[in-house]
Amino acid sequence: MNHDLDIKKLRNHCYRQSKVPGEFMLQMRAPGGVIEARYLSLVQHIADTWGNGLFHLGMRQTLSIPGIKYEDIPAVNRYIKQYIQEIEVDLCGVDMEVTEEGYPAIGARNIMACIGNIHCIKANINTTALARKLERVIYPSPYHIKISVAGCPNDCAKGHFNDFGIIGLAKTEYDYDRCIGCKKCIEACAKHATGVLSMENGKIVKDTCCCVGCGECALVCPTGAWTRNPTKFYRVLIGGRTGKQTPRMGKLFLNWVTEEVVLRVIKNWEDFSAEVLEHKPVYLHGGHLIDRAGYNRFKEMILKGVQLNPEAMVAQRILWTETEYRSNFNVRPVNGVRAEG
Amino acid sequence: MSTNILLPRPHRILAINQETEHEYTFRVESGAAAKHGQFYQLSLPKIGEAPISVSAMGDGWLEFTIRKVGKLTSEVFRLRPGDRLFMRGPYGKPFPIDDFKHGDLVVIAGGTGVAPVRSTLRYFYEHPEEIKEVYFLAGFRDEGSILFRADLERFKARFHTIYTLDRDRVDGFETGLVTRHLGRIPFSTLTRYHVIIVGPPVMMHHTALKCLEYGVPEEKIWVSFERRMSCAVGKCGHCKINETYVCLEGPVFNYTKAKELWD
Amino acid sequence: MGYSLSYGRMNEILKELQQNYRVYAPRRWAGRGRYSDTDLIRYGEIAAVEEVVHDEKSDFSPKEIIFPITQPLFYFTEDEYRESRVDDQGLLIFARPCDINGIRRLDTMFLKNGDSEDSYYRRLRDKARFVLMECGTGWDTCFCVSMGSNRTSDYSLAVRFLPDHLLVEVRDEAFKRYFSQEREVEFTPEFVTSNPRTVRLPEIDSSGLLRKVYDLEMWKEYNSRCQSCGACTAACITCSCFTTSDLIYNENARVGERRRVWASCLHEDFTAMAGGLGFRATPGERLRFRTLHKVYDYKARFKEEQMCVGCGRCDDRCPEFISFATIINRLSDEVERLKKEASQEVAGQ
The missing domain is CATH 3.40.50.80 (Nucleotide-binding domain of ferredoxin-NADP reductase (FNR) module)
Structure with missing residues (x-):
């Protein structure tokens, strides 16, 4: 076989190098992790025709097909052209030219999401719809960004371990006269969430400070005294990552922001990355970029031109808590070179 | 308009006797013809109404024994003879x-x-x-x-x-x-x-x-x-x-x- | 007498009616349903007849109009208890046959149980008039036909919603004048005559059998399924229980409000007393209590009819998918089994 393969170029077209020389795994995007089931026959065709018959449910919800031989890649790319057109352009409205070269970029990773309120009783938002809107904002950027969208603060989508974790919130509203003081919401809030509800004079009072926006009160309320404000709100976590050196959980950046704010913030990511990376799109977790720029510079750039809604809360500082497998990670030599000795 | 059966009426407290650490007997002025075993709805301030049996009766008075329990203790225990207690009744079937x-x-x-x-x-x-x-x-x-x-x-x-x-x-x-x-x-x-x-x-x-x-x-x-x-x-x-x-x-x-x- | 009129004309009549009546109908609260991006359909005052949600079943019944969820009874000071007031506006309520029949059960509870009337119920009930809404074919959880509550003649107006116009029957003379300009047509409302769901009622004819019903294993199954949330009782047109409590505006001055709010026999504290004593400690026992109230006790006490009207809202609202219709049928099967066993015992002796 040909032993002269440009691994990096192939990688940018979403083919991942295999330990078997000359073989690759194609990672097809499925923004938000939801596509029509009929596309599975397409996956099967690729796996059976050009792959090794296996299919991996990708860790970032890609449709991953291993065992594709280097020489078959042009055929595969021709075959997936229609899928890319239908998913990226037609479904998500991504502004891109679909060619026979396969995926144009890998920087912006597939957007993950839990099933959200197209199915889940706990979800506060349609995660699929938001993932598709975000895909349009981030793709096809060469700059690395990992986003996960969770339907509720339970964060099954693991937004806490992504550059951006976007969590759907319910701003529940209380109808004093409809409340019968049964305390079911108090019990539910204490059990599932932060216990911000209490009883006063036979009715409910809420400590709005620490409400996480899960919507459990609305779910359990027998009379419809608690209902969701139909406007969707979001929490945005930043800087979460896994990794060998310094995995860490993302931290709260924005709370109670609208979808418009979320989309505008994500749109600013590319400019921020470009500045921090001096316009060289290399693979670094978003958290490292924020570390490099410093939180204040990050905040300034990422909120540039963003009109925050009145309910919005913005983190004044971030207290990272890293697991430092590689110690002294934040300490750097004065002149860039570690002294001998 | 039918009469309001839930309306409590004021009755003067004649005497209060502490029975135990938690129980107090209130003697209130009432000419009602209550029967043995009947009860009244007493308005217990801060709590609301509670059914309390008539624990004794005499000429022009009734007695009720109220227990001071729960995390919300009624203001009724702050009342003194001469104050008024709101109540309605008597209710229920008595002993024959x-x-x-x-x-x-x-x-x-x-x-x-x-x-x-x-x-x-x-x-x-x-x-x-x-x-x-x-x-x-x-x-x-x-x-x-x-x-x-x-x-x-x-x-x-x-x-x-x-x-x-x-x-x-x-x-x-x-x-x-x-x-x-x-x-x-x-x-x-x-x-x-x-x-x-x-x-x-x-x-x-x-x-x-x-x-x-x-x-x-x-x-x-x-x-x-x-x-x-x-x-x-x-x-x-x-x-x-x-x-x-x-x-x-x-x-x-x-x-x-x-x-x-x-x- | 029937009339055919446009939505525009009906809205003009609505305006006239609203000089004397608050007009309530099932309305849509977009995005306010239990789950996100679902709607809540409940009663509210309407400004136009197009707001009436006539092609879906409402999540909550119209009982909250005449038996408010929270109702002030008295405002009190140290010297007096002053009764809360209501205004003189009438209440015109768009309602389905099951709900109108259900309100008759509420009448029984509030006006006939015991030897005195509940004046708070009476003062709103007397003002209420109904606009009957047709049900078309009904909904999958309805079992009104089994309960005999699919029909009613207790209404002032009846309405059929057609795509571009309405048919209205005026049954109550007092409403004739509003329709004097309208085109007369033959119209009387149609009632549902069969439901997809049929319910067989248990025939419990002795206290010995009732005791056995109490001890049935089937109730225990609900200990794990029922969450005791009380959504069924809140949705029920015939649930009439309430709890009275005092709200103190100013602790020192003893000025405040006595009010009542709906209560649910499914809630753990329904029977709880100050000393810590309570009854029916398990969800299964509480569900048994509710079941027997709806399809045995009430009829045993008042004779005429069962309490349940088969509106099926309890099934619609149960977040754990416990079907009350299924409970009734299971109970009937168990009662039949118990009777058969008893007769075999007798025969075997």
């Missing part, structure tokens, strides 16, 4: 006192269950000519929960009394549950008689079964139920058991009925 007259009467009461039977006992204490023998078996949890000490003492003179404490050993009191002392009541020698059993549900249940074992016919047994109530007039639903509303058909039931009230 007329049927008791000129026969023997056995009264078995446990804890706060003494309150609803106290007025009946006081009546026959005052009118010994209207009753033959009265057997009064009263049980309390411990020394600290003994209610109506003065009456208990007084009753000894005219009634056959057995007073018992579940645990504590105290002079003048037996030890053990009331069921332990039931055998001392000479049921087999009684002919025309009635038995009143009032206390916690478990106590009433076991005492009644034991009485049946001693050959007491069901229709001679009377019990009084305590249930949660918001209205006392058959609307709120809290006290319902089967198709029976304790506030309307009770709180006093003949055992033939009570045995079929299952919760």
